[in-house]
Amino acid sequence: xxxxxxxxxxxxxxxxxxxxxxxxxxxxxxxxxxxxxxxxxxxxxxxxxxxxxxxxxxxxxxxxxxxxxxxxxxxxxxxxxxxxxxxxxxxxxxxxxxxxxxxxxxxxxxxxxxxxxxxxxxxxxxxxxxxxxxxxxxxxxxxxxxxxxxxxxxxxxxxxxxxxxxxxxxxxxxxxxxxxxxxxxxxxxxxxxxxxxxxxxxxxxxxxxxxxxxxxxxxxxxxxxxxxxxxxxxxxxxxxxxxxxxxxxxxxxxxxxxxxxxxxxxxxxxxxxxxxxxxxxxxxxxxxxxxxxxxxxxxxxxxxxxxxxxxxxxxxxxxxxxxxxxxxxxxxxxxxxxxxxxxxxxxxxxxxxxxxxxxxxxxxxxxxxxxxxxxxxxxxxxxxxxxxxxxxxxxxxxxxxxxxxxxxxxxxxxxxxxxxxxxxxxxxxxxxxxxxxxxxxxxxxxxxxxxxxxxxxxxxxxxxxxxxxxxxx
Amino acid sequence: xxxxxxxxxxxxxxxxxxxxxxxxxxxxxxxxxxxxxxxxxxxxxxxxxxxxxxxxxxxxxxxxxxxxxxxxxxxxxxxxxxxxxxxxxxxxxxxxxxxxxxxxxxxxxxxxxxxxxxxxxxxxxxxxxxxxxxxxxxxxxxxxxxxxxxxxxxxxxxxxxxxxxxxxxxxxxxxxxxxxxxxxxxxxxxxxxxxxxxxx
Numbered sequence: 001x002x003x004x005x006x007x008x009x010x011x012x013x014x015x016x017x018x019x020x021x022x023x024x025x026x027x028x029x030x031x032x033x034x035x036x037x038x039x040x041x042x043x044x045x046x047x048x049x050x051x052x053x054x055x056x057x058x059x060x061x062x063x064x065x066x067x068x069x070x071x072x073x074x075x076x077x078x079x080x081x082x083x084x085x086x087x088x089x090x091x092x093x094x095x096x097x098x099x100x101x102x103x104x105x106x107x108x109x110x111x112x113x114x115x116x117x118x119x120x121x122x123x124x125x126x127x128x129x130x131x132x133x134x135x136x137x138x139x140x141x142x143x144x145x146x147x148x149x150x151x152x153x154x155x156x157x158x159x160x161x162x163x164x165x166x167x168x169x170x171x172x173x174x175x176x177x178x179x180x181x182x183x184x185x186x187x188x189x190x191x192x193x194x195x196x197x198x199x200x201x202x203x204x205x206x207x208x209x210x211x212x213x214x215x216x217x218x219x220x221x222x223x224x225x226x227x228x229x230x231x232x233x234x235x236x237x238x239x240x241x242x243x244x245x246x247x248x249x250x251x252x253x254x255x256x257x258x259x260x261x262x263x264x265x266x267x268x269x270x271x272x273x274x275x276x277x278x279x280x281x282x283x284x285x286x287x288x289x290x291x292x293x294x295x296x297x298x299x300x301x302x303x304x305x306x307x308x309x310x311x312x313x314x315x316x317x318x319x320x321x322x323x324x325x326x327x328x329x330x331x332x333x334x335x336x337x338x339x340x341x342x343x344x345x346x347x348x349x350x351x352x353x354x355x356x357x358x359x360x361x362x363x364x365x366x367x368x369x370x371x372x373x374x375x376x377x378x379x380x381x382x383x384x385x386x387x388x389x390x391x392x393x394x395x396x397x398x399x400x401x402x403x404x405x406x407x408x409x410x411x412x413x414x415x416x417x418x419x420x421x422x423x424x425x426x427x428x429x430x431x432x433x434x435x436x437x438x439x440x441x442x443x444x445x446x447x448x449x450x451x452x453x454x455x456x457x458x459x460x461x462x463x464x465x466x467x468x469x470x471x472x473x
Numbered sequence: 474x475x476x477x478x479x480x481x482x483x484x485x486x487x488x489x490x491x492x493x494x495x496x497x498x499x500x501x502x503x504x505x506x507x508x509x510x511x512x513x514x515x516x517x518x519x520x521x522x523x524x525x526x527x528x529x530x531x532x533x534x535x536x537x538x539x540x541x542x543x544x545x546x547x548x549x550x551x552x553x554x555x556x557x558x559x560x561x562x563x564x565x566x567x568x569x570x571x572x573x574x575x576x577x578x579x580x581x582x583x584x585x586x587x588x589x590x591x592x593x594x595x596x597x598x599x600x601x602x603x604x605x606x607x608x609x610x611x612x613x614x615x616x617x618x619x620x621x622x623x624x625x626x627x628x629x630x631x632x633x634x635x636x637x638x639x640x641x642x643x644x645x646x647x648x649x650x651x652x653x654x655x656x657x658x659x660x661x662x663x664x665x666x667x668x669x670x671x672x673x
Contacts, residue, residue, distance in 0.1 A: 033515050033516070137601070139599070139600055140600070140601040141600075142600030143602055143603075146600050150563075152529065152532065153563050154625055154652075157609070157652065158599045158603050158609045159599060159603045160596065160599045160603065160609070162596060163594055163611045164625065166611070167593060167613050167625070169594070171592040174592075221598060222594045222596040222598070268625070269613070269625070270613065270625050271563065272623075273559075304591065
């Protein structure tokens with residue numbers, strides 16, 4: 001049984017407010033055979049400068065320290081890749097450090113940048129991430145990814161990370177999904193939604209107009225997961241610049257407030273001991289006493305069906321910001337949909353729905369920009385960029401891309417990033433004739449979850465319009 | 474092509490230091506990568522053949538044990554720790570709560586009598602260097618209540634199902650001294666159906 005002390009559950013405090021001043025991202029694709037990583041990183045930073053009508057030189061003049069997220073050194077065969085990028089961005093001799101937390105690398109990189117500003121060490125910090133997974137044959141890439149599991153106890157078993165993750169999906173599928181056709185359909189709806197949303201995003205590398213049947217009939221990767229249930233493997237870069245108040249307003253008239261919480265859990269799912277469910281602000285003691293009765297086999301927490309790291313990250317972030325109920329207090333979310341089923345698990349971990357009821361977030365239509373059941377705006381749209389399933393999963397950049405996307409909604413500038421014909425052309429992508437704005441109208445607050453593999457690291461970032469805070473400083 | 478004995482690298486420990494012997498890498502020339510449409514150079518391949526030297530440290534008894542047909546785990550015996558009596562499999566050298574060295578215990582019989590499938594997955598995919606036959610049937614094995622963790626392994630005989638009883642088998646002939654020396658089969662599987670080199 002894991003127990004927490006009061007000191008461990010202390011709500012994180014920042015010694016000064018931190019603001020997100022600007023963001024940027026590159027094109028994302030499966031491979032860039034004729035583009036170096038630094039070219040993608042420069043694309044992202046240049047986009048961030050463009051966003052605030054500055055030249056890169058002007059924007060760089062504000063940066064005091066730089067935090068780089070790049071998970072898989074071994075893919076690029078380049079240790080200290082961060083130093084390469086830092087040099088190519090022309091930021092030497094500023095202090096810099098690399099961050100690696102698997103799929104959560106992007107979020108963790110922002111975590112470091114925010115702490116640097118909150119502490120007063122820097123007035124302005126760059127968080128920039130990238131990933132390069134196209135430079136080895138696919139089976140060697142699978143092996144390299146499997147090295148993120150335990151090298152002695154897991155990796156030799158097939159050298160395939162999907163296998164170590166999918167056992168969690170199986171357990172959730174059977175216990176909470178009850179292996180029902182209707183649950184299978186709900187999983188597929190997530191893939192249809194996110195790949196469909198990606199069609200409106202010129203940066204996205206996996207747009208598809210598909211049906212539930214297409215997902216259900218796609219080849220099995222590891223049952224119940226099929227090809228179209230799974231996220232992309234991408235190459236690309238994204239960044240965000242965080243500042244103290246004074247510096248933020250020197251860069252832009254409209255900076256956003258930003259907070260972040262982080263959690264962790266064992267690298268091996270095997271080591272997750274049974275424990276009491278930590279409660280979020282919108283949950284009541286005793287609420288889960290009958291969980292095992294409703295879902296036989298579902299009484300072991302977090303077991304194989306929940307992500308404790310996500311719950312703890314949300315616990316810290318909600319309590320830092322005053323979020324009580326994410327569905328009521330937030331307007332848009334970007335979640336780490338590595339797989340359709342893990343997306344559902346996350347709805348529960350971060351309190352969008354109670355444990356056991358995650359599927360309802362999709363089935364109710366709340367997760368859509370336009371609720372398909374009512375044709376009215378969805379209550380809390382998720383992943384309008386297409387998420388990891390439709391837009392990209394360039395590991396070190398993913399969490400930063402999600403933060404950028406939430407920012408675009410709150411800035412009410414989503415269309416400006418996703419609509420221009422010139423961008424579609426520059427990315428050699430065809431803009432769909434039915435292109436539709438997915439701007440979440442009136443968005444003032446949003447959240448992004450950055451998540452590593454089987455849940456070893458998770459960050460929960462919250463962005464708010466400074467005029468619409470829930471809790472005053 | 475598998476390497477010949479002359480092409481392999483070996484390591485001993487002598488006087489407390491690693492002593493490599495044999496061949497550890499075979500140099501292969503890089504190759505240019507051209508864009509077939511433009512005829513222009515885009516990059517190069519960087520072939521590399523490396524061998525890592527890895528210490529099991531305090532987990533060595535486990536990996537030696539499975540090659541001898543024994544499933545070793547560890548137990549916290551610290552009377553001042555809330556986790557006293559908890560058995561860990563995967564084997565943990567130290568209790569994660571009190572950080573006192575845990576006691577090595579033999580749970581072979583416990584595994585034979587109580588192991589069952591907690592979850593599973595069947596996949597036809599694998600990464601480079603995989604030696605398991607496909608499809609791979611990953612299983613997570615739960616034991617009795619004393620064992621507070623759930624071991625990942627593979628099922629090599631039978632079809633997996635949550636709750637099904639399984640028993641461990643061990644590669645006692647030519648062990649690899651890796652986790653690949655421990656696998657599971659459904660309870661009731663006859664010895665004749667075990668993979669080459671494995672025994673109950």
